[in-house]
Amino acid sequence: MSEAKSKGYACPRCTVGRCTPQKTTFAEVYHGQLLSVPNVNAFVCDVCHFAEFEQDTLDALWEKLYGDGPLEDRQSITAQKRSSTYGK
Numbered sequence: 001m002s003e004a005k006s007k008g009y010a011c012p013r014c015t016v017g018r019c020t021p022q023k024t025t026f027a028e029v030y031h032g033q034l035l036s037v038p039n040v041n042a043f044v045c046d047v048c049h050f051a052e053f054e055q056d057t058l059d060a061l062w063e064k065l066y067g068d069g070p071l072e073d074r075q076s077i078t079a080q081k082r083s084s085t086y087g088k
């Protein structure tokens with residue numbers, strides 16, 4: 001996980017492409033509501049366009065969206081996100 005944080009890494013989904021730091025739109029359905037946030041930093045695969053968001057980015061995003069929301073909700077979604085992206 002620590003390798004290549006700055007310059008990209010092999011895509012965990014297609015294993016062919018390379019995920020590099022880019023700005024993309026974060027989109028997520030959460031409790032039946034579509035969240036869409038443009039210009040979010042992520043690592044995006046140049047082949048399959050898989051986007052992986054860093055935990056710090058998600059945390060900051062959630063802080064912004066749900067700064068006063070229930071903490072356990074934020075934790076559960078970031079935990080889900082992490083296991084689905086890293087749990088290969």
Ligand SMILES: [Zn+2]
Pocket residue numbers: 011012013014015016017018045046047048049050
């Ligand atoms: Zn890929």
